[in-house]
Amino acid sequence: MRRTRCQFILGMSILWIVCGAAGCKSRNADGPLRIGMMPKLVGIGYFDAAETGAREAAAELGVALIYDGPVDARNEDQIRMLDTWVAQGVDVVAVAPNDPDGISRTLKSAADAGVSVLSWDTDANPSASQRQVFVNQAENQRIAEAMVDVMVEGLTARGVGIAGEYLIVSGTPTASNQNTWMEIMRTYIAKKHPEIKLLQHLTPGEDQQKAQEQTVAALNEYGDLKGIWGITSVALPAAAKAVADAGKTDQVYVTGLSVPSLMRDFVHDDVVEKFVLWDVVDLGYLTVHVAKRLNDGNLSVGTHDFGRLKNIEVREDQVILGPPLIFDKSNIDDYDF
Structure with a gap:
């Protein structure tokens, strides 16, 4: 040109x-x-x-x-x-x-x-x-709402209520797509599922080890945590491993978005039932x-x-x-x- x-x-x-x-x-x-x-x-x-x-x-x-x-x-x-x-x-x-x-x-x-x-x-x-x-x-609205829907449907299928504390593990503080998804998720939750209480989200960057460490700390701090969304490709497997290692797979529902190659074992081992991507x-x-x-x-x-x-x-x-x-x-x- x-x-x-x-x-x-x-x-x-x-x-x-x-x-x-x-x-x-x-x-x-x-x-x-x-x-x-x-x-x-x-x-x-x-x-x-x-x-x-x-x-x-x-x-x-x-x-x-x-x-x-x-x-x-x-x-x-x-x-x-x-x-x-x-x-x-x-x-x-x-x-x-x-x-x-x-x-x-x-x-x-x-x-x-x-x-x-x-x-x-x-x-x-x-x-x-x-x-x-x-x-x-994909359209941000559809991505964000799909992540919330998977969480709600998964907990409902387990026969437990959705009221409780939830955590989002994001990436960098300036990532516009993740920030947009979180904003849409908050609005959607407030309208559709006000019994869900969102805690302060985590921003470990695009670092899987840091994401896992921060999730472990959150699990220790919030003993009654109901669900975790990992909304980057490394945050979701990090959250899944933290929950599995803590023996809380049946207590804490984990979903979000990531790539199949990083999630395959977690899905087949029933740590994560469903997740979102493209x-x-x-x-x-x-x-x-x-x-x-x-x-x-x-x-x-x-x-x-x-x-x-x-x-x-x-x-x-x-x-x-x-x-x-x-x-x-x-x-x-x-x-x-």
Whole structure:
């Protein structure tokens, strides 16, 4: 793509993303389109699964993909890496930001340099970052309400009341998706299940060991804890292990969201009955397809196919993978991420 930013042209019911009369091209005229895709961090199963899908799409489309991120979930490391990518001439950056506000200036600078900018997994600040589209795994409302529903239905099936104290184990304090889910969960609980008392949530970062240690401390402090939601891919297995090690599997109901590979044993051992997620491989796959279409000026509002993914909803500034999935013994072995 030359030094002209893609702009949104809004109609009454359709949005076209275009990049000048000649269309979008690689900033490197002699090579393939170069996409830099950045997770919050590398080295955990969730983002490894996203990489698998991203590389599948890159091979299909014939684009050059850089998939990399910081070792720790730190905004400053993402900023440094993005600056390097832009200097190296990438055409598109797709970022899952650790700090949606903190990274905005860097994303805007990339856009000003002629780079197409999108977010995935977690949205950046839309106006401050000037990102053009967010690849959303599922609507936040549906994710948050599904996690509450699984908890309530699970306890009801056990034949016990839901009144009592509950804990949410989150990730980093600035993670906008997790903060949004918690806000929706609180509102939904207050309206539908006021007998549920939410304690102060935990923020161990994207660190499974810290999440387990903090959950152990909470189990010791709150002896009558009724349920725990782990709402990151590492928080849920950490909470499950803490509860299992304490011998409280029958006393404390554990659910939330994570990847099947980290939860398989807990599900088969009846520590966790059900949990929520989406197909993370498909999320990575969709993100690369959207990046290519964004750069080509070929992304429009409506329902479209993206490679092997069919009937994907495209809104004015979001592409939505689909509804969340519920994993349990009946389907967890069907997924290998």
